[in-house]
Amino acid sequence: xxxxxxxxxxxxxxxxxxxxxxxxxIEPNLDVMWRYIDMQLxxxxxxxxxxxxxxxxxxxxxxxxxxxxxGRARQGSIRAIHxxxxxxxxxxxxxxxxKRLNKKMKKLALKSALSVRFREGNLIVLSxxxxxxxxxxxxxxxxxxxxxxxxxxxxxxxxxxxSYVNVKLSGRNIPGVKVIIADNPNNNEGxxxxxxxxxxxxxxxxxxxxxxxxxxxxEVLGK
Numbered sequence: 001x002x003x004x005x006x007x008x009x010x011x012x013x014x015x016x017x018x019x020x021x022x023x024x025x026i027e028p029n030l031d032v033m034w035r036y037i038d039m040q041l042x043x044x045x046x047x048x049x050x051x052x053x054x055x056x057x058x059x060x061x062x063x064x065x066x067x068x069x070x071g072r073a074r075q076g077s078i079r080a081i082h083x084x085x086x087x088x089x090x091x092x093x094x095x096x097x098x099k100r101l102n103k104k105m106k107k108l109a110l111k112s113a114l115s116v117r118f119r120e121g122n123l124i125v126l127s128x129x130x131x132x133x134x135x136x137x138x139x140x141x142x143x144x145x146x147x148x149x150x151x152x153x154x155x156x157x158x159x160x161x162x163s164y165v166n167v168k169l170s171g172r173n174i175p176g177v178k179v180i181i182a183d184n185p186n187n188n189e190g191x192x193x194x195x196x197x198x199x200x201x202x203x204x205x206x207x208x209x210x211x212x213x214x215x216x217x218x219e220v221l222g223k
């Protein structure tokens with residue numbers, strides 16, 4: 001079992017905790033991580049780009065001039081694709097971008113991303129972090145105490161409770177700080193970490209987990 005230092009919100013080291021080698025200390029699979037990030041960014045695309053074909057632009061109901069005897073090239077409509085204000089040939093239309101990975105690959109990608117941050121020494125574990133109310137100043141004090149005020153930081157909280165939601169709201173106005181809640185209350189399968197994703201882990205230089213988040217991740221990914 002690997003060990004990670006355990007900190008409190010005042011930046012004091014209060015001990016160490018064991019983390020599962022099966023989850024936090026595997027050999028990272030870079031190919032699967034790339035596939036996960038590609039899937040995540042592709043599925044985030046809106047797919048709302050749209051252009052009008054010659055049948056959708058207004059005007060052009062009649063032939064602009066006779067077929068013959070004008071000395072000009074024959075034309076059927078002023079809304080053909082080569083005319084100004086004409087339609088667009090082969091332009092984008094609304095579509096749904098969708099890629100999928102199976103559960104086994106998703107789990108491997110998450111474990112690989114967490115293992116990368118662990119091996120770099122960029123994984124920080126807090127005993128817990130809860131706020132009574134949203135307060136940006138309080139979050140800045142925590143970042144300063146942990147020595148990561150100038151870093152790009154991802155906080156991962158275990159579940160959706162008021163005290164954790166206050167932490168999330170406290171970090172939203174701080175550049176470079178993102179707070180996510182791992183548990184998705186809309187998932188009816190019990191314990192889950194649907195909020196945790198590879199892109200956010202890799203995009204942050206420091207990943208901060210609570211002890212409760214570590215145990216939840218181990219419970220789900222260690223199955």
